[in-house]
Structures are given as structure tokens and as C-alpha cells.
Amino acid sequence: MRYSIQRELVLQRILSAKIHPTAEWIFNEVKKEKSNISFGTVYRNLTQLIDRGLIRLIQFNGIAHYDGNMNPHNHFICNECSQIYDIEIELEDFISEMELKTNHYVSSYHIKVRGTCRKCKVN
Ligand SMILES: [Zn+2]
Structure with missing residues (x-):
């Protein structure tokens, strides 16, 4: 996987959050460190992280949450x-x-x- 600072930032926020955050929450958090990042970039990185098996998507009440705990649970x-x-x-x-x-x-x-x-x- 080609290294991307933005993707790394997104991943680190999910791993340290432990709250199964939404894309909106992640976007607001990453923005604190990289003010010029767009929601589209964060969303694209989330999709790439899922495709690579580094995070997983879970739906609750029709809302997408992201989970960095890849152990079966x-x-x-x-x-x-x-x-x-x-x-x-x-x-x-x-x-x-x-x-x-x-x-x-x-x-x-x-x-x-x-x-x-x-x-x-x-x-
Ligand atoms: Zn979980």
C-alpha cells in the first residue's frame, strides 16, 4: 500500500477513538490536525482502509460506524x-x-x- 499521511491520520484517529466513530466525527477530528482536508478525502481513505482490511464498517440504525478492532467480536x-x-x-x-x-x-x-x-x- 502506498503510504499516505492522510490515510495514516484517519486510521490513527479510529484506532485511538475506541467509540466506533462515524465519518463525520473522524472528519472533524482529522481536521484539527489537517485543516485543509476535505470530507471527500476522508471518506475515500475510509473506503481504502476497509478494502485493505485495516478497519471494518458496521451499520447501526442506518448510520455507518467505523471499527478499528479487527479481532473477531x-x-x-x-x-x-x-x-x-x-x-x-x-x-x-x-x-x-x-x-x-x-x-x-x-x-x-x-x-x-x-x-x-x-x-x-x-x-
Ligand atoms: Zn467493535
Whole structure:
């Protein structure tokens, strides 16, 4: 991959954010360091990073969020505050039981769980 300072900047902001940011959020953050960068450039770099497997795209409520955690994991989204949490629990048993019952072969999966997060639960 040809090195690009802009792409590196975009990637670093996603990796350090840990909040599954939107393109808008990333654009505003990168702008702080590179004031002349356009939204189109940020968006193009996001697409390139996805194509190269460095980040992944997840849709929540029809909004695109970007995830720099490439370890296999699933997500929990809070109905109250819309915060997205990483869930790192193995789902091997669920997947193998599903394969057994349906005779489908699972090559990849991503599970989204909805509810009320621990912060909103106490309020
Ligand atoms: Zn995640």
C-alpha cells in the first residue's frame, strides 16, 4: 500500500477513538490536525482502509460506524444513549449448533445485541 499521511491520520484517529466513530466525527477530528482536508478525502481513505482490511464498517440504525478492532467480536448497542460496546465472548457453541441444526456452513458472522447499557441502567 502506498503510504499516505492522510490515510495514516484517519486510521490513527479510529484506532485511538475506541467509540466506533462515524465519518463525520473522524472528519472533524482529522481536521484539527489537517485543516485543509476535505470530507471527500476522508471518506475515500475510509473506503481504502476497509478494502485493505485495516478497519471494518458496521451499520447501526442506518448510520455507518467505523471499527478499528479487527479481532473477531460482536456488538452491543444501547437503546438509550446509542453507545456501541465491543462484546468479546466466544460464540463457538452457538455457531456449531446452528450449523448442525440447519446444515448451513458459517464462514463469518457479526451479532448485534440491543438493550440498555450499564450506565443508562442506573439512571
Ligand atoms: Zn467493535
